[in-house]
Amino acid sequence: MTADIDDDGSPWDVVIVGTGMGGAALGYALARRGRRVLFLERGVLQPASEQPAGEVTDPDERLRLGLWPDPVRMIVNGRATESYAAIGCAAGGSTRLYAAALERFEPDDFDSTGGWPVPYAEMARSYAEAEDVLNVLGTRDPLGDPGAPELPPPPPCAPVDQVFIDDFARAGLHPYRLHVGIGYRPGCRECLGVVCDRACKSDAANSFLQPALATGHAELRAECEVTAIDSSGRTATAVAYRRNGVLRRVHGRVVVLAAGALRSPGLMLLSANADHPAGLANRSGLVGRHLMFHASDWVALWPSRKAGMDGPRKTIALRDFYRAGGGRLGAFQSVGLTAGYGNVLMFLYDWFDRGALARLRFLRPFLRIPAAIAAKLFGKASIFALIMEDLPYPGNRVAVDPAAPGRIIVHYDIHPELAERSRMARKLLRERLGGLRKFFLRPDFMIDTGHPCGTCRFGDNPATSVLDRDCRAHDLDNLFVVDASFMPSSAGVNPSLTIAANALRVAGTIDAQLG
Template identity: 45%
Template sequence: MTIADVEWDAIVIGTGIGGGTLGRWLAEAGQRVLFLEKGLADARSAENGLSETFVPEARAVRGLWPDPLTVEVDGVRQSFYPPLGAGPGGSSVFYAATLERPERHDLDDVPGRPHPTGGWALGFDAFAPYYAEAARRFRVYGTPDPLSAEAPLPLRDPPALTEVEAALMARFRAAGLHPYHAHTGVERVAGCGMCLGRKCPKACKMDGRSAGVEPALVTGRAELLTGAEVTRLVMDGARVAAVEVRVGGLVRVFRAKRYVLAAGALGSPRVLLRSACEGWADGVANGSGLVGRNLMFHVNEMFALWPGVDGPATKAISLRDLYHRDGARLGTVQAMGIRASYGEIVFYLNRMLAGRGLSRLAPLTRLPAAMAARILGSAQIFVGLMEDLPYAENRVGADGVVHYTLHDELKARRRAFRRAIRRAMPGRRMFLGVVPELNWGHPCGTLRFGDDTARSVLRPDGRAHGVENLWVADASFMPTSMGVNPSLTIAAWALRVAEGMA
C-alpha cells in the first residue's frame, strides 16, 4: 500500500514551526499524519545560510525558497529572493531561534494601551499555557524580561555572557534600560551559536524540523513527502475531500479525515484562492473576502552600537523599554548576531547615501569607515522590531504577488521609534537605514481568526469558517503582528489547534 492509498487522520500542508509542531502533537497522540512539503529533502548534515545563491535550482536543493517574490510597495513593483525556506522545517531551519512571548497588550485591550483591533478573539490568558508548553518543547533558554508583569516562561539557564555582552548589558543598565538575555531555542548551548541564522547540521537548534517533523516521524505514525506542491483543495460541499498535489511533474491525490494548512502567510491563502470551485467561487473559506488580505510584516530599524571591546557577534541581548511609548505601538530591540566591521560599515554608509540620492559620494565613505573600525573596534548590529498593523488592501493574491502600502501612521511610528532609540541608546551608534525596511521573513495575518465571520477567515479554534474539516496552523491566523518575533506564538497556536482537533 502506498501513501496515496491511505486515508490519513490528518494531512498537514507545510512543515515549518506551525505544521511541524501540530503534526508532531497529533502523531504522538496516536493519529496517522502525512506531511506534504513543497521543498526538497536534503542531507541532515547540510549546512548553509539564506542568501548563498540566486540560482533557483541551487536554492531548491539547499532548502531555500526557489522563486523570486514579486512585490508592489506603494505602487512600485520589484522582484527579489525573500528570506524564506522551502524544505523540511520550512523557514524555521534558517531562523535565529528567537522565541519571545508577546506582552498582554499585544493580545488584549489593556486600559491605557488600546488595541487597534479591540483585542484578539483569544487573549493572553488563553494563550499562556500554550506559550509555556511551546517554550518547553523548543528548549528555550534566557532570563525573564524585568519589565514584564506576567509569570515568566519556563526558561532554561542561558550560557554565561561574553565580554562584549557583559559590556553592552552594563552600558544599557547604566542608561536606565532593562536588558535581559534573549529567549532562544537551542538544545545544546556550547558551540551552537554558529547555527543561528543557518541550518544546523547537528539538530541543536529547535525548529520545525528538529522539534516537529523528525520527532513525529520517530513515532512510526507519520510520513513526509517532499517535493510535493499542493495545487488545490478538492471540495465536496462544506468538506475538503482531497488535496491535489504535483509531485515530480505528476499530479496525485491524497485523502484524509482532516486537513491542516501550514504553508505560511504567503502560501496558505494562495492554496485557498487557487481552490475556487462551485460553491466557493471566490476561493475556499473566503466568504468574508479576506483570504490573503490584512498582510503584515514587521519594520526593521537597524543600527550599529560600538561596545568598546572587541569580540564575537552577539544574539543574546533583548530589551522592551521602547515597546510602547506615548501611546504608540513600537516594538522590541534585540541584538542581531552580526558584527559591523569595516566592510559592513562601508556597505551601510553607501546604502544611506543611495537612499538620499547621493550615490556619487560613495567613494568618500571608505576613509571614515576605516577610521571608525580602527578607533572604535567592531560594532554590534541591533534591530528595533516594530509592529505592523493590518490593512485589507495589503494582500497576497493567488498569483503570489504581494501588494503593500506604507501607511502614514506606520511612517509616523517609525519616526517615533527612531527618536526613541536615539534618545535611549547610550554610547556611539549609527542607524543603518533611511527608508522603512519591511521584514520579509515575518509575513502574517492573511487568514485572520475571530468570532465574526464577516471580519475573519478562521474560527477561534483555527478551523476555517464554513469548512468542516480544514484548520490553519501558521502565522496567517494572527490579527496583528505584535511587537516581537512571531515564532513562539506560531508554536503556541499550533499546540492549541492540535489539542482542539484531537
C-alpha cells in the first residue's frame, strides 16, 4: 500500500525526526514546558539487549538489535568500500549502544577555534543540566576547567585500573576517573556496545525520551522512516514518513532534524524543491559538507603489576595529550575492554572491512587465527584509546543517491596533517608511557565512524554556515537541527554530552519562538 495520507488533527508544536541524544533532550525540555511534541523514530521502541555472536547483515535483524540496518558506502581517498558504521537505530538512537562516556569539551574548543558562535561560558550552564539529568559520575580533571562543578563520585574501579592510575601518575601524567553515565547497580556489566536493559546506563531513551513521554505532552511513533521535509518559501510545512508501507505527512509549527550527522543532511538534500533547488537550507552549498569523525588509535597496555580485573573498567581518562607540539590531539581513555579473543577479532574485522582486502570476502573468516594467537600473547592487557580531533574540510561530505534515498554515502579524504598528528601522538604515547609494556593494535589510526559531526555547521555568517547560533536554518524560519551536525569542530572527546547540552540550550529559543 503506497497511499499518501495526511495525518488529521491540528499541527504539533514541534515534530522531531530522530530520538538520539539531541532529539530526545530537546523534546524532553520542550515537553516539560508544556509543548506538544511528536517524535518520529525509524528504529524499534525497545531493541534487544543481547550481544550478537558475529556480524549481523540481515536488515531486519539489525533493526531488532538497535543497529542501523544498511551498510554505509565509504569512499575514502577515492577508494570505495561498504561497511556497517557504528550507528544505532532505535528509540534513543546510537546512545542505546554507546559506552556512556560523557565528557565536556575544553573551553578553548569553543573560544579559540574560531568556529563556535557560542562561548564556553554560555554552554557551561547547559552542560551542568545535562550532567545532572544523565547522572554523570566522575572526578575532576586536574587539567580541566577549574570552574566545572564537582560530579558525584563513582564507585571504586577494578584493582587493575587503580594500578594503571598509579602508573600514569608516576609517569607525570594527570589521570582522573572518566566521566560516565553508568549507575553501577549490583551486577552491572557496563553494557559497552550493547543495549542496557536495566536502565543502569544513562542513554537518551531512559534519561530524556521516557520522561518526555511521561509528561503527557509528547508522543513517539516508532518504525517510521522519514523520507522528506516539505517546505514553501522560508517555512517547513510537513514531514513525510513511511510506516507499514504507507506514506504519511504530519505537520508541526517547528520541525527539528535530529537523525544524526550522516542522515539529517541527507534528508535536507533529498528535500529539494523549486524554492530550495540545491536542497533544503542549502543556499550556502554546505549541507552535508565539513564532515568530521574522530581518529582513534587503540593500544594494549600491561599494568606494572598484576591485579584483579573485577569491577568497573570504563574508568580512566587523561588529557595530557589534548594539545601537544602545536597540534590538536585529544583525550586518552580506557576502553573498558581486555585484549581477549573476541575484542581482538572485532578489531580485526573492522580493520579488514575498511581496508583493501574487503573485496576478498572469503578471507574474512580466517581472521580468527591471528585473533586467537594475539589473545594468547596479550594475556591480561587492557585496551586504551587516544581520541584525536578531526578537522573540518569541505570536501569531506555526505552525499545522497535519489535512486536509493535511504542509502548513506560518505566521501572522505584523510589529509596529510591528520596522518602527521597521528604520528606525533604515537611518539608522545611511547615517550610518556615508556615504562609500560604496550602494543598498538593497528599499523596506523582508524576513522571512528561512530562519531560523525559537522555536516550542518552553525555560525553567524549564512555564507559559511547552515545554521545560526540557535541551530535554526539560515534559510528557513522554523527548521532546526540538533544532532551532531551542528558542530563546527569535533574536539578531542566523545560528543554525546555536548550534543545533549546544546539541545537543552536550543530548547529555550524554540519555546520562545512558539510564543
